[in-house]
Amino acid sequence: MCGIELADFLMANDHVNKKPGTENTITLHTIGFQLGKAWRTIYVDAINNKRVYKIDGIYYYDEAGSEPVPAGTKLKNGGYEEDVKGTATNARAVKFLKRLASLNADGNRNFYAAETADDLLKAFNNIIAEAMNARTVIVNSPTTARLINISSRAPVRGGTNNAIAGFIIRGTGTKKVVIRADGAGLGNRWNGAKVLADSKIVLYQMINGSYQVIATNDNWQSDSRANEMPDEMQQLLASSDAGLVMNLAPGTYTAIVQPATGNTTTGIALVSVNDVDDTSTSKLINISTLAPIEGGQSNVIAGFIITGTGTKQVVVTAQGKSVKLPPERLCQDTTMNVYKMANGKSTEVANNDDWQEGAQAARIPTHLKPSEPSDAALLLNLGAGAYSAIMGCIGGTGIGSIGVNAVD
Numbered sequence: 001m002c003g004i005e006l007a008d009f010l011m012a013n014d015h016v017n018k019k020p021g022t023e024n025t026i027t028l029h030t031i032g033f034q035l036g037k038a039w040r041t042i043y044v045d046a047i048n049n050k051r052v053y054k055i056d057g058i059y060y061y062d063e064a065g066s067e068p069v070p071a072g073t074k075l076k077n078g079g080y081e082e083d084v085k086g087t088a089t090n091a092r093a094v095k096f097l098k099r100l101a102s103l104n105a106d107g108n109r110n111f112y113a114a115e116t117a118d119d120l121l122k123a124f125n126n127i128i129a130e131a132m133n134a135r136t137v138i139v140n141s142p143t144t145a146r147l148i149n150i151s152s153r154a155p156v157r158g159g160t161n162n163a164i165a166g167f168i169i170r171g172t173g174t175k176k177v178v179i180r181a182d183g184a185g186l187g188n189r190w191n192g193a194k195v196l197a198d199s200k201i202v203l204y205q206m207i208n209g210s211y212q213v214i215a216t217n218d219n220w221q222s223d224s225r226a227n228e229m230p231d232e233m234q235q236l237l238a239s240s241d242a243g244l245v246m247n248l249a250p251g252t253y254t255a256i257v258q259p260a261t262g263n264t265t266t267g268i269a270l271v272s273v274n275d276v277d278d279t280s281t282s283k284l285i286n287i288s289t290l291a292p293i294e295g296g297q298s299n300v301i302a303g304f305i306i307t308g309t310g311t312k313q314v315v316v317t318a319q320g321k322s323v324k325l326p327p328e329r330l331c332q333d334t335t336m337n338v339y340k341m342a343n344g345k346s347t348e349v350a351n352n353d354d355w356q357e358g359a360q361a362a363r364i365p366t367h368l369k370p371s372e373p374s375d376a377a378l379l380l381n382l383g384a385g386a387y388s389a390i391m392g393c394i395g396g397t398g399i400g401s402i403g404v405n406a407v408d
């Protein structure tokens with residue numbers, strides 16, 4: 001406990017410098033706070049999406065050593081100002097704190113309860129992300145639950161039976177994600193499972209109406225940003241598993257997981273898209289995976305993690321006949337079971353055979369409703385935790401598409 005309380009946000013000033021007769025409008029946000037007796041200040045150049053740091057009296061854009069800006073000079077497109085700890089500023093701080101403490105239109109308090117240094121850093125990141133996008137300083141409420149990891153475990157059989165994971169990022173800025181295809185690493189965790197021994201990822205982005213390859217990886221350690229992958233993820237991967245660290249713009253993406261060694265060695269792989277960036281205002285909102293449903297250990301399983309407080313509304317879908325592929329290749333009647341994982345145990349929270357029979361069926365957004373009544377779908381309000389959804393196929397096998405979609 002660092003003794004940091006809400007009231008330690010002492011200042012937040014917006015500086016708008018307008019040059020008469022031009023459109024040169026610069027917004028520089030200055031955010032100050034007090035940590036014990038030490039003052040810290042962060043400057044945000046909202047126009048250029050940069051942060052300005054002062055280290056030993058020298059200002060830098062983005063990080064130390066990048067572009068030193070001598071103290072006392074104006075920045076290229078704007079300026080910075082030192083905080084003034086005078087009466088006028090403190091009066092503004094009090095006014096700002098009062099505004100924060102008032103209820104917003106949603107009935108929430110825009111206050112961040114920072115009790116530790118880590119909390120404070122998160123609060124700052126929220127403020128900065130908000131400042132860069134909205135160009136006004138608002139302290140985010142941290143109470144919104146969000147999806148941070150979505151994955152699908154599926155057989156990878158080569159050619160048209162590869163696992164194809166589609167996902168969508170929505171928002172205003174880029175999102176840093178780790179995309180993984182755990183094959184041999186999954187085998188290490190599951191002794192004896194028939195895993196894909198050597199996986200490869202090809203990542204496509206929808207650009208001007210068609211999918212274009214934007215990245216590929218065979219073995220994750222060869223990715224140029226592999227060192228940015230969180231340690232706990234690195235430990236899960238075998239050297240033959242594929243992994244990419246990417247900053248992705250809002251858009252529609254498809255990751256195809258395939259055998260690296262032609263189509264001769266096939267097996268189960270876990271494809272996942274992991275949000276490793278809690279400062280971005282962009283969100284990972286869905287993943288869907290197209291894969292063969294083979295029953296038992298080879299069934300298709302979607303895993304997802306919800307973090308934060310409150311609940312997150314999600315729609316999970318298991319589509320067979322609704323998939324636009326030749327009908328003879330599809331599962332004719334899919335099912336869905338959703339489990340919550342806690343303390344090493346999984347407990348079923350919901351199940352569905354045909355989506356129109358679900359209690360909340362009418363509330364499923366139109367674009368997520370399966371076109372065929374034999375497909376399964378559930379709308380659920382879920383609290384923080386780790387979940388899995390298993391797609392089954394009544395009476396046989398066939399290709400299905402499992403999807404996890406954040407709704408609210």
Ligand SMILES: [Ca+2]
Binds near residue numbers: 218
């Ligand atoms: Ca590989």
Ligand SMILES: [Ca+2]
Binds near residue numbers: 376
């Ligand atoms: Ca069904």
